[in-house]
Amino acid sequence: MYSDIIAEQKKKYGKRxxxxxxxxxxxxxINHTDLKGDSLELARRIEQLEAEYIVFCGxxxxxxSAAIVRRENQKVYIPDASAGCxxxxxxxxxxxxxxxxxxxxxxxxxxxxxxxxxxxxxxKTVCGxxxxxxxxxxxxxxxxxxxxxxxxxxLFLPDRNLxxxxxxxxxxAPEKCMILNxxxxxxxxxVAETKxxxxxxxxxxxxxxxxxxxxxxKKFRAEYPDCKVIIHPECPPELVQAADGSGxxxxxxxxxxxxxxxxxxxxxxxxxxxxRLKDMFPEKNILPLGTSYCSNMAKITEKNLAELLQNLxxxxxxxxxxxxxxxxxLALQRxxxxxx
Ligand code: 13P
Ligand code: SF4
Numbered sequence: 001m002y003s004d005i006i007a008e009q010k011k012k013y014g015k016r017x018x019x020x021x022x023x024x025x026x027x028x029x030i031n032h033t034d035l036k037g038d039s040l041e042l043a044r045r046i047e048q049l050e051a052e053y054i055v056f057c058g059x060x061x062x063x064x065s066a067a068i069v070r071r072e073n074q075k076v077y078i079p080d081a082s083a084g085c086x087x088x089x090x091x092x093x094x095x096x097x098x099x100x101x102x103x104x105x106x107x108x109x110x111x112x113x114x115x116x117x118x119x120x121x122x123x124k125t126v127c128g129x130x131x132x133x134x135x136x137x138x139x140x141x142x143x144x145x146x147x148x149x150x151x152x153x154x155l156f157l158p159d160r161n162l163x164x165x166x167x168x169x170x171x172x173a174p175e176k177c178m179i180l181n182x183x184x185x186x187x188x189x190x191v192a193e194t195k196x197x198x199x200x201x202x203x204x205x206x207x208x209x210x211x212x213x214x215x216x217x218k219k220f221r222a223e224y225p226d227c228k229v230i231i232h233p234e235c236p237p238e239l240v241q242a243a244d245g246s247g248x249x250x251x252x253x254x255x256x257x258x259x260x261x262x263x264x265x266x267x268x269x270x271x272x273x274x275x276r277l278k279d280m281f282p283e284k285n286i287l288p289l290g291t292s293y294c295s296n297m298a299k300i301t302e303k304n305l306a307e308l309l310q311n312l313x314x315x316x317x318x319x320x321x322x323x324x325x326x327x328x329x330l331a332l333q334r335x336x337x338x339x340x
Contacts, residue, residue, distance in 0.1 A: 002302035006032050009309035017312075018051035019305075020066075022058035023249040024270040024297040027279075029057045029305065038250040039065075039117045040136040044336060046070055053077065053312055057300045059085040064121045067318035068328045069336075075317040079308045083299040085118050087234075090204035091158035093122030099186035100130060100155055103200065106191040110151035111200065114143060116159050118206075121320045121328045123157070128327030133334040137233050138248035140166040144199075146338055153197060158204030165233045165240045167199050179203050208292045209234035212268045216289050217242045220266045224287075230255050231268030231289065239268065249273055256281055270294050 010017060010032070020042050021033035030036055035045060039062060046054065046066045054076045056063035063078035070076055096113065104111050113132035115123050124134055131150060135143035144166050147154040156163040160179055167177050176198040181188045194200055212235050220227055230245040230252055240246045245255055249269065256265055261283040267274045268289035278286040308315055320328065 002306040003028075003032070005306040006302065006309060009306070009312070013053060013309075013312070015050055017053045017055065017309075018049050019055045019057065020045075022062060022297065023253070023273045023276075024294050025057050025300060026272050026298065027276060028302050029300055030276070032302075032305065033057065038136065038138055038248040040138040040248065040339065041250060042066070043069065043117065043136070043332065044339075046074075046076075049074070055079065055305070055308065056318075057305065059083045059088075059294075059296050061085050061088045061118055061120060063318045064320065065117060065124075065332060067320055068121055068124070068325055069332055077308055077312070077315060077317050079301070079304040080299040081316075081318075083296045085206075085296060087116075087158055087204050087206045088118045088120060091115075091119055091123055091202050093120060093126055095182065095185060096123050096155075096157060096202075097126045099180065099182060099189070100126065102186060103155070103189070103191060103194060107195050109153055109195070111153045111155050112147040112151040113155045113157065114147040115157055115331070116140075116162060119158060121324050124328035124331045125324050126327075128329070128331035132331060133338075134331050135335060136248065137162060138250060139335065139339045140233070141169050142338060143335060144170060146334075148198065153194070153200060155200045155202070157202030159206065159234055160201050160203050161205055161209065161236050161240075162233050163199065163201040164237045165235075165246065168237060168241070172198055177201060206234040208270055208294045209268070210236060211292050212236075212239055212289050214238050214242060217266070217268075220287065220289070224264045224266075224285075227264040227266055227287075228255075228259065229266045229268070229289070232270075235268055243268070253277065256284060256286060259284055270297065272297070 021036045067076040113127045117136045178197045179201045229243040231243045264285040266287045274288040
């Protein structure tokens with residue numbers, strides 16, 4: 001059994017090994033983790049970990065971010081490096097750099113890049129080099145305020161839903177926001193049109209959260225008039241506005257935990273987490289807004305985790321070149337400093 005192999009290897013390595021898991025991992029994986037959390041919580045913990053071997057059960061950008069902030073004696077592994085976040089791949093670094101440079105040169109304005117943590121390391125490098133930073137869904141409001149204070153406008157990427165939901169929460173008027181047309185390498189952007197905008201938004205999105213529809217919320221409200229609806233801010237703005245609450249995966253867990261017994265709570269996020277909430281809180285009526293699994297999160301299995309742990313000494317680990325690491329670390333560190 002793979003679970004026996006994992007248990008054996010954990011015993012063998014003891015405190016030298018830490019297995020981290022994002023909330024969207026399956027229960028089979030979560031059961032083996034030493035630490036589970038949302039993107040911010042996990043990123044924050046890396047440096048404080050005693051372990052020299054850090055195995056990240058999540059998608060690639062999470063392991064890569066851990067590799068950026070790790071200490072020198074630590075190595076970061078992911079059981080399947082092909083577990084990429086589709087949204088993260090919507091903003092390649094070369095294009096972000098090209099669009100940002102053009103916007104600044106042609107408008108004469110200082111534009112601060114603010115990258116959602118769901119981005120490749122090289123995008124974080126672009127942010128670090130241009131005085132920008134990183135955010136997660138848990139601190140997007142705080143980090144957008146931070147970025148606004150540093151320049152004339154902010155380029156938020158790659159999640160347009162998180163950008164629009166954060167703008168709404170901060171009271172940034174819709175006419176001050178602009179979703180960029182990045183086709184033809186960004187040459188179609190009318191720079192004159194960007195000049196009075198506070199927030200320039202990359203048009204990426206997460207298909208797993210985009211799948212939810214306003215009608216689903218309406219249907220639950222009709223069937224359960226007293227229900228509460230909570231969703232992840234990667235969902236479209238019209239859904240966030242119709243919900244009772246929206247926040248990171250840890251926010252969703254906290255909300256359910258604090259709700260009185262008997263409450264019906266409709267949860268709009270990745271299905272592994274919603275089903276876990278249902279099991280964790282049987283005294284509450286937890287209903288999925290819809291079924292939506294992240295197929296990349298699902299690439300981490302007990303099989304590939306067991307195989308990695310059996311070959312830890314020789315397995316390839318996540319690393320980034322110094323050229324990428326230093327500016328990317330600076331961008332991440334700015335976020336960690338603001339959100340201590
Ligand atoms: P959290 O930061 O809320 O855990 O979300 C990460 C993510 O990828 C959501 O799709
Ligand atoms: Fe990326 Fe969406 Fe999967 Fe999160 S749920 S890892 S944003 S594809």
